[in-house]
Structure formats: structure tokens, C-alpha cells
Amino acid sequence: MKFPGRRKLKHYFPVSQPKLQLPSFEVRPELDTYVVGLDQTIVDVIANVSDEFLEKYNIGKGLSNLVEHGKADRIYHELVQNAAISDHFAGGTIGNTIHNYSVLADDKSVLLGVMSANIQLGSPAYHYVCHTSSKVDMNHLQGVSGDIGRGITMITPDGERTFVIDPGEMDALTPAYIPEDIISKAAAVVVSAYPLRAKGQPIQQAMQRLLEVAKQHGVPVVMSLGTKHLVEEHRELILSTVRDYVDVLAMNELEAEALTGFADPLQAAEAVLELTDMVLITAGAEGLYLCGYTDEPGKRETSNPIKSGTIADYNQFEFSRPVQKQHCRQPVKVYSHIDPYLGGPERIKNTNGAGDGALAAILHDIAANYYHRHALPLSSKHELPYLAYSSFAQICKYANRVSYAILVQNAPRLSRGLPEKEDSLEEAYWER
Numbered sequence: 001m002k003f004p005g006r007r008k009l010k011h012y013f014p015v016s017q018p019k020l021q022l023p024s025f026e027v028r029p030e031l032d033t034y035v036v037g038l039d040q041t042i043v044d045v046i047a048n049v050s051d052e053f054l055e056k057y058n059i060g061k062g063l064s065n066l067v068e069h070g071k072a073d074r075i076y077h078e079l080v081q082n083a084a085i086s087d088h089f090a091g092g093t094i095g096n097t098i099h100n101y102s103v104l105a106d107d108k109s110v111l112l113g114v115m116s117a118n119i120q121l122g123s124p125a126y127h128y129v130c131h132t133s134s135k136v137d138m139n140h141l142q143g144v145s146g147d148i149g150r151g152i153t154m155i156t157p158d159g160e161r162t163f164v165i166d167p168g169e170m171d172a173l174t175p176a177y178i179p180e181d182i183i184s185k186a187a188a189v190v191v192s193a194y195p196l197r198a199k200g201q202p203i204q205q206a207m208q209r210l211l212e213v214a215k216q217h218g219v220p221v222v223m224s225l226g227t228k229h230l231v232e233e234h235r236e237l238i239l240s241t242v243r244d245y246v247d248v249l250a251m252n253e254l255e256a257e258a259l260t261g262f263a264d265p266l267q268a269a270e271a272v273l274e275l276t277d278m279v280l281i282t283a284g285a286e287g288l289y290l291c292g293y294t295d296e297p298g299k300r301e302t303s304n305p306i307k308s309g310t311i312a313d314y315n316q317f318e319f320s321r322p323v324q325k326q327h328c329r330q331p332v333k334v335y336s337h338i339d340p341y342l343g344g345p346e347r348i349k350n351t352n353g354a355g356d357g358a359l360a361a362i363l364h365d366i367a368a369n370y371y372h373r374h375a376l377p378l379s380s381k382h383e384l385p386y387l388a389y390s391s392f393a394q395i396c397k398y399a400n401r402v403s404y405a406i407l408v409q410n411a412p413r414l415s416r417g418l419p420e421k422e423d424s425l426e427e428a429y430w431e432r
Contacts, residue, residue, distance in 0.1 A: 029185035039094035042149030072166030090131035100360035102135035117143035142177040171201035175209040184217040187370035225251040231258040294320035296330035336392035341404040353412025358399035
């Protein structure tokens with residue numbers, strides 16, 4: 001486990017003890033620290049097309065078009081023949097998140113979902129595996145006879161993006177492939193709201209089984225909301241799922257408004273904290289908010305400038321560490337906010353996956369806390385049953401920095417971890 005940022009020496013765990021076993025790529029529940037993610041496995045394809053191409057296949061320009069598999073295959077093969085495809089990326093919000101977690105933590109994670117039983121060169125499954133970290137354990141995927149999902153982003157000369165979605169067999173995951181022994185020992189479980197809309201599909205029951213097992217074993221559940229339209233269409237189901245199972249909820253400001261009715265992120269966060277223990281809201285150029293609970297004996301005042309919005313002095317206790325509300329004797333709500341790292345990139349290359357990156361940073365901090373608690377259970381770091389290793393303010397900084405790393409690259413997944421020391425901390429950086 002690589003820890004998220006520099007820490008005080010007295011809190012480090014012993015590293016000089018010899019390792020008795022050879023390293024294993026497969027997760028060993030009794031020995032490893034890992035997170036588990038359930039996803040609709042999908043590959044993102046980027047292609048440049050003409051308006052005539054869209055008309056030929058009767059595709060609505062600027063819209064998200066769900067098409068049957070045969071038609072999607074014909075579209076894909078013509079794009080290949082025309083050499084119109086610029087990139088393939090492994091996709092899926094949770095696939096992105098746990099890949100980024102494994103890159104940041106330099107440690108294992110487990111992906112649950114489906115995968116083509118026979119992977120052919122150039123197939124969606126081939127591109128998915130190629131673009132996923134080797135530290136993501138895929139041994140628990142369910143084999144299917146067909147393809148995983150494929151999302152084709154077609155860009156016309158005017159810059160308009162049109163989406164073609166071929167679900168393939170991405171919703172075929174059954175409850176039989178939800179391994180209780182793996183989930184019960186996980187540092188956290190992460191899911192998205194997308195499977196909730198797959199009415200009548202096996203993946204909906206599989207996700208329900210995952211949530212029940214995680215709750216039964218006291219494993220923190222982290223959920224990402226997906227899109228504003230998804231929240232609007234399935235709001236009641238999402239609310240009941242969050243209330244019953246979710247400990248950490250992640251969303252952007254549009255999804256927060258759709259869920260709570262509040263356009264202001266602080267008000268939205270305050271409303272969400274009535275349902276769950278911690279909430280991440282990414283708000284574009286406004287930065288991000290991380291809010292949750294701490295226990296009265298563990299609250300710590302910030303040394304940063306005090307901020308006020310719809311809540312006065314809302315960041316007063318942002319140096320506190322998160323505690324789940326059920327474990328607090330005297331719960332105190334904590335709010336933290338950070339502006340975009342370095343004011344945001346000079347040129348944003350890609351916004352797809354920035355929120356997934358921020359969520360991966362939070363998972364890393366939760367997993368680091370789990371690791372440290374098991375390595376040094378008598379450490380002063382664990383006088384209270386903290387959910388994460390760092391304070392709200394520190395996690396904000398980390399999530400912010402990871403989002404920036406994704407905004408300045410073309411892909412939604414990190415190819416390497418963050419630098420050990422930032423250039424921006426050096427005087428020479430600002431003199432250039």
C-alpha cells in the first residue's frame with residue numbers, strides 16, 4: 001500500500017519485516033488490502049465522422065442513441081474500414097475508478113462484472129483488458145459468450161459529439177458471481193447508480209446482492225450517481241438505495257441538484273448528509289466539496305481561511321477526520337471545499353473521468369486507513385473509528401490533484417501515479 005501523501009513519521013507502520021510469500025496477482029482476502037467494484041464493463045471508442053455517416057445509419061446527432069448489437073457492429077466495422085477511429089479506452093465509471101485506485105495506491109482491487117469468455121484481437125474485451133491496470137484482479141468476472149458493452153463517440157466536423165451505445169452482454173452479471181469471501185474482507189465496495197436502471201436484467205439483482213453482503217459484513221459502500229438524467233428518472237430508487245446501503249455518495253453539482261432540489265452544492269450536501277455519512281460533490285470550475293461527519297472529541301479546527309456561503313463558517317472543522325454517523329457519540333457535520341488545482345488546467349483535454357479520479361483518491365484514503373488500522377491497531381490514529389486516514393481538507397487536496405491529472409490528458413484513466421514532489425512547490429516553477 002502506497003500512502004496518499006507525506007505523513008508524520010510516528011504514524012508509519014513497520015516496513016523492515018521480511019515478506020514470507022511471493023507476490024500474488026490474485027487477491028488474498030486474509031492478507032491483502034483491496035477495494036471491490038461492480039461495473040457494466042464497456043469500451044469507449046472515439047471516431048471522427050461526417051454528418052452523412054450519421055444520416056446513413058439514422059443516428060440522432062448530438063444525442064445518446066441505444067442501438068441493437070447487429071447495427072452497432074456494422075457501424076463499428078465501417079469505422080474501422082474508413083480508418084476513422086482515433087482511440088479505444090476501457091470505460092465504465094467504476095472500472096475507471098478502481099483502475100485509478102490501483103494506480104494511485106500501487107495495490108490490488110477487484111472488478112466484478114462480465115467479460116467475453118473468448119477474447120479476440122481487436123474486440124471490445126481485448127481493448128478493455130489492454131487498458132486496465134494489471135493490479136486489477138479480474139479473476140472473479142463472469143464469462144459470457146458475446147461481447148461486453150461498447151460506447152462509440154462520433155465527432156462531426158463541427159465538434160458535436162454523438163453517442164451510440166451497444167450494451168452487448170454488460171448487464172448479464174448474475175448474483176452467483178458475487179463472491180462473499182472477497183467482499184467481506186474488502187476495505188470498501190464501490191458501485192454506480194447505472195445498474196439500477198437495468199430493469200429486469202441480472203446485474204440489478206447482482207448489485208443488490210453485493211450491497212447486502214457489504215452491509216452484513218460492515219464494509220463501507222461508496223456510490224457514484226452517474227448522470228443528471230439517470231437521477232431524474234430513477235430518483236426514488238436511488239434515494240432508497242442510498243438510505244439503506246450507502247456510506248459515501250459521489251456526484252457532480254447537476255446530479256446533486258437533481259437528487260436534492262438544491263442548486264447550491266453546500267445545501268445539497270447538507271441534504272444528502274441526512275441519508276449517508278460522507279458526500280463528494282465536484283462542481284467544475286468551482287472546485288469540489290467534501291462533507292461528512294466527525295465525532296465531537298475528534299473535531300479539529302482549520303488553520304485555513306474561514307469560508308462562508310449558505311452555511312456560515314462551514315469549513316471551521318475541516319481538519320477533522322471522517323467518522324460514520326452511526327459510530328459517533330456526538331456527530332458533528334463537517335464541510336470542506338477546495339478550488340481547482342492551480343486554478344485549473346490552461347487547456348482541458350478531457351473531462352470524462354475527472355470525477356472518477358477524485359473518487360479513486362477518496363477510496364485510496366479509506367483503504368490506507370484500513371491498512372494502517374490492521375497493521376497498527378493500537379496507534380493513536382485509531383482512537384476513534386475513523387472512516388479515512390486523512391482529514392477532510394487533506395482528502396480534498398488529494399482528490400483535486402487527481403482530477404487535474406485526468407483533465408490534462410486524453411484518457412479517462414491514469415497511466416501513472418502522481419509525482420512524489422510537485423513542480424508547483426518549487427520557486428523555480430513560478431519563475432518560468
